[in-house]
Amino acid sequence: MTTNSHGSVSSYAVGFMLSLIFTFAPYFMVTQHIGQGWVLGSALAIFAVSQVLVQLVFFLHLGREKRPRWHSLAFGFMTVVVVIVVFGSLWIMNNLNYHTMSGPTVDQYIQDEEAIKPYAR
Amino acid sequence: MTTQAEQKIHQAETNKTIFGFWVYIMTDCVLFATLFATYAVLHNNTFGGPGARELFSMPFVLAETLILLTSSFTIGLAVLAARQKRLALVYSWLAVTFILGAAFLGLELHEFSNLVSEGHSWRASAFLSAFFTLVGTHGLHITSGLIWMTVLIAQIFRKGFTGSTLKRLALFSLFWHFLDIVWVFIFTVVYLLGASA
Numbered sequence: 001m002t003t004n005s006h007g008s009v010s011s012y013a014v015g016f017m018l019s020l021i022f023t024f025a026p027y028f029m030v031t032q033h034i035g036q037g038w039v040l041g042s043a044l045a046i047f048a049v050s051q052v053l054v055q056l057v058f059f060l061h062l063g064r065e066k067r068p069r070w071h072s073l074a075f076g077f078m079t080v081v082v083v084i085v086v087f088g089s090l091w092i093m094n095n096l097n098y099h100t101m102s103g104p105t106v107d108q109y110i111q112d113e114e115a116i117k118p119y120a121r
Numbered sequence: 122m123t124t125q126a127e128q129k130i131h132q133a134e135t136n137k138t139i140f141g142f143w144v145y146i147m148t149d150c151v152l153f154a155t156l157f158a159t160y161a162v163l164h165n166n167t168f169g170g171p172g173a174r175e176l177f178s179m180p181f182v183l184a185e186t187l188i189l190l191t192s193s194f195t196i197g198l199a200v201l202a203a204r205q206k207r208l209a210l211v212y213s214w215l216a217v218t219f220i221l222g223a224a225f226l227g228l229e230l231h232e233f234s235n236l237v238s239e240g241h242s243w244r245a246s247a248f249l250s251a252f253f254t255l256v257g258t259h260g261l262h263i264t265s266g267l268i269w270m271t272v273l274i275a276q277i278f279r280k281g282f283t284g285s286t287l288k289r290l291a292l293f294s295l296f297w298h299f300l301d302i303v304w305v306f307i308f309t310v311v312y313l314l315g316a317s318a
Binding site: 007008009012013015016019020023026027030031036040041044045047048051052055056059060070071074075077078081082085086088089090093 | 140143144147148150151154155157158159161162179183186187190191193194197198201295298299301302305306308309313314316317
């Protein structure tokens, strides 16, 4: 952490330049409509994760502390909790939406998502 | 007791304080995670109103993002200047960081007031409730950061560089970098994914 390893003006400048790149790249992908669907989604996710890694390494100096690495351990545990909370919520709510569909929503869903055509009358 | 031993004890105390603050930041991350989860679940529930794609102006958000990124860089420079005991430089970088933070907050409040005056307040839909809660909580953190920065500048002005003012500056820089990281996720999840949906 900050007490053990400080970084220098040049390492902060490198971090800053990288973070600018990881801001402009996804911004132009979205505004210039480069890619779509899951390709765009995963590109945005990769840029966001790279951005966060740059900030953690160059600005917060994570992982450069002396052993035992309590900061990194706390950070790792936080990440686990965050992933469970966010993806768990999305999973549960998707499941709930699926099982509580009613009337016209069900008809629409089976036509769109499961490609089942209704009977022609 | 020798001064060297005293210094060692002092350093150990500082490390403990920084670790304690780090744990606070980690719990704050969990708070933001719950708000992100809420937003992710509710972002399509617009109650027939416009969604993220129609409501948000991307150049405006890019400006906010660049301002906050730059302020994260300048607080780092303030910490480096403090380690070299260059007082004038510390004041300058803290002032720059404060101005950038205040500019960010001004832009955010401008965005909020525009949305509300056009009838897209937090009462309009679940999507907007989740949006205002998530982005507003980040804005509140920025506001407390600005207050903290004012106090910090006053303390350095009164006491100079003592062990405790240096420690507080280090803690503040952690807090400010953390707010920048949270904004990266807001930028991606709310604005970029919203505009591309």
